[in-house]
Amino acid sequence: MPYKWSVSPEVIFPARYKQMVNFGLPARDVDEVRSVVTDMWLDGPGGWVHEWSKLGARYADDGNPTLAALAYGYAKFPVLADEARRTALRHQIEQYLLAAPSFPVDFERRVLDIPYQGSTTRVAVHIFSAPGLPLDAPVILASGGADGHKIDVHHMFMSFAQGTRARVVAFDIPGTGESEIAMIPESREVIDGLISFCRSLGNGRVVHFGLSMGGYFSAYSGLSGLVDAAVNCGGPVEAAFAPGRTWAEGAVGIIGNLFGFDQEPTPEEMQRQVGPHSLRPLLDRDDNCKMLVINGTADALVPVEDSLVFSGRRDTLVVMAEGETHCVVTKWDDTIALITGWLAREVA
Missing domain, CATH: 1.20.1440.110 (acylaminoacyl peptidase)
Incomplete structure (x- = not known):
């Protein structure tokens, strides 16, 4: 609870x-x-x-x-x-x-049974596609973050569907919205299942987009090479989970709830829970697919080191907006245009 x-x-x-x-x-x-x-x-x-x-x-x-x-x-x-x-x-x-009937794109809601820890968990997905899009189109798997869920950022997903020749499958990350499970390291298994669903939905090509905490999961799939391309917009990967890390006042309770605590944790309890989320083991490998990493240099929620750590990686473009805040929401139209253009090239 x-x-x-x-x-x-x-x-x-x-x-x-x-x-x-x-x-x-x-x-x-x-x-x-x-x-x-x-x-x-x-x-x-x-x-x-x-x-x-x-x-x-x-x-x-x-x-x-x-x-x-x-x-x-x-x-x-x-x-x-x-x-x-x-x-x-x-x-x-x-x-x-x-x-939904007024949307400029075709829309479908499904509730999937995704394999999880020897059983299944129900995951509601929203599927967007431009009118007339062929059934064998590539798929963009997409999510918002800890407090901006699939409905909250639906305009972004519709922009992706209109600006690319891909079908968009939107979901709530573990610990948020309609998700039934907390965000624990094992919850990445849900991403594996969603990727499998997306591969069966279209022509097999899947690109993963994640916003904010959703970027943690797209970084996971991108660094693992589980998808064909990935976008991490402002997601934490390592520094955010380091010992001694403190969260902004407006975010600390959101994070504690995200990770499944049922009462306010002590700093020690929080560290024990969040430390295992670090993606350092994947950063140490060279299995990544093509990736775009974008954030603002004045992000007060996620350490900028979690974006800069991708600098110099193979097949990886890092875009840091000088003086802008978390996920560059201060220049949202420009951010969406940049990401949509990159996605369009990758699904082509």
């Missing part, structure tokens, strides 16, 4: 504001919610989930399920730590499916 921790909306809003706006919410509405939210966990007026859900309901009543889904996505933020947030997730999925 997810846990709650001491965190203030005064910390969250400055850190996430540009992401909220660049991912599709009108700035005036974000400002309106920001002006009335006083508490992250209060389930009532002034509470984070209450005020964001009110905005989502207003969008829904106005017949705009796309914006409703985005607002409910922030209502469930930062983790599904109470029934109100779990309800917001259900509303988000409902509104998103209502919006």
Whole structure:
């Protein structure tokens, strides 16, 4: 069961504001919610989930399920730590499916049974494809991160589907959204299963894109050579999991929940859990496929060393945006254009 921790909306809003706006919410509405939210966990007026859900309901009543889904996505933020947030997730999925017929691309939702630890785990995927795309097209496996899940960043996935000749399969990484399991080192097995599904879905060519913590998993598949190409946008790989590492105030509880703690861990407990995630064993090998690594040099969430460590690797392009923040969301349109162009070349 997810846990709650001491965190203030005064910390969250400055850190996430540009992401909220660049991912599709009108700035005036974000400002309106920001002006009335006083508490992250209060389930009532002034509470984070209450005020964001009110905005989502207003969008829904106005017949705009796309914006409703985005607002409910922030209502469930930062983790599904109470029934109100779990309800917001259900509303988000409902509104998103209502919006789907208006998408400029073909859309399908599937729930897969993916092999995991001798059994299976259910993984909901959203599949996007440009109209008329042949069945034997290549596939882009894609995810957001710890708090930007597949519905929250769906505009990005639609851009990939429109800008490449590939089918896009979006999922929530372990420990987030609709995932049934925590993010532990063994959860990488889910990525193996999703890659197998993607190879069977199209012509066998698979490119993996990961945003933020999702970049950890695309770095895993790219460094392992499990896919044909991979993009790691701002993902942690080694330095983020090093001894003594401290997480930003607005992220520490998100990370603790991501890794499966049911109460706030001590620094020692956190280190024991996160240390084994380091991808150093894969960095020491030379098995990687072609890779793109992109981030901002002013990232306050993930050490820039986790991007720079790819410099000089075979078949690897590292793009560091000077002075920009985590995943370069401050220049989101430029970031998406760069990534989409790279993906288009790799799936061709």
